[in-house]
Amino acid sequence: MLEQSGLVRAIGRVARHGPGRPAAPYEWGGVTAGVESTPVPHAGHGAPALPPRVVRPSDNAGAVIDPADTALIAVDVQRDFLPGGALGVTGGDAVVAPIRELAAHAGLVVATRDFHPPGHCSFAAQGGPWPPHCVIGTSGAALHPDINAIAQLIVSKGTDPAVEQYSGFDGTGLGDLLRARGVRRVVIGGLATDYCVRATALAACGEGFATTVVRDAVRAVDRQPGDGERALNEIRAAGGHVSTLAEILGAMPVPRRRQGALVQRPQR
Numbered sequence: 440m441l442e443q444s445g446l447v448r449a450i451g452r453v454a455r456h457g458p459g460r461p462a463a464p465y466e467w468g469g470v471t472a473g474v475e476s477t478p479v480p481h482a483g484h485g486a487p488a489l490p491p492r493v494v495r496p497s498d499n500a501g502a503v504i505d506p507a508d509t510a511l512i513a514v515d516v517q518r519d520f521l522p523g524g525a526l527g528v529t530g531g532d533a534v535v536a537p538i539r540e541l542a543a544h545a546g547l548v549v550a551t552r553d554f555h556p557p558g559h560c561s562f563a564a565q566g567g568p569w570p571p572h573c574v575i576g577t578s579g580a581a582l583h584p585d586i587n588a589i590a591q592l593i594v595s596k597g598t599d600p601a602v603e604q605y606s607g608f609d610g611t612g613l614g615d616l617l618r619a620r621g622v623r624r625v626v627i628g629g630l631a632t633d634y635c636v637r638a639t640a641l642a643a644c645g646e647g648f649a650t651t652v653v654r655d656a657v658r659a660v661d662r663q664p665g666d667g668e669r670a671l672n673e674i675r676a677a678g679g680h681v682s683t684l685a686e687i688l689g690a691m692p693v694p695r696r697r698q699g700a701l702v703q704r705p706q707r
């Protein structure tokens with residue numbers, strides 16, 4: 440059931456936690472921690488249509504975020520995409536801890552979820568590429584409990600049996616909702632880098648949001664080796680940034696640094 444807020448009601452597929460779950464934006468639970476290994480440049484794949492540029496592991500320009508106008512989007516951190524799930528991403532549970540840390544620095548925490556009816560067009564029996572996953576009413580569709588606990592808005596996608604939606608912005612009204620709340624930057628983590636994170640980040644760039652994908656907070660399927668890295672390069676090419684959690688936390692203003700700036704020091 441959608442809450443009876445005009446804004447939320449108006450955008451249909453973006454649901455707020457129901458009456459039984461009043462906004463509890465900053466509860467924290469236990470998590471599995473992990474850090475993505477340093478990416479190895481993908482050797483030998485031909486003909487990237489990207490401009491010649493130095494591919495850096497991360498990009499500090501995307502690391503400076505202001506909680507006042509930043510939304511964190513946790514993409515599809517659902518049981519079926521976690522290890523052991525119907526479409527489990529290797530190491531997928533390692534995204535949870537970084538996303539929790541990021542949530543403390545975001546003014547709004549959004550969770551997207553795949554939320555498919557039985558017989559969805561993306562399932563193999565219907566000619567799609569995937570086994571059945573994230574079926575409405577099954578445990579596989581559930582958000583990771585720690586993500587569920589911090590999510591202030593939940594965006595469901597893929598709810599129409601005939602429509603596939605990889606991007607959380609695709610037909611959901613999320614862009615308008617974020618703009619209405621003064622959001623200018625989105626910080627993205629979740630699953631999987633080469634599918635729904637990629638699509639959501641590219642859409643965020645297209646919607647005009649400053650967009651940062653957090654390298655530690657995403658994991659790729661990598662059906663073809665390097666798919667995840669290629670997705671990150673596409674996001675950069677679209678104007679997005681890729682930063683690490685450490686870079687973002689390091690760019691946060693801290694009292695000591697502020698104090699230092701206020702002290703007049705004699706020039707030498």
Ligand SMILES: [Zn+2]
Pocket residue numbers: 553555561572573597
């Ligand atoms: Zn799906």
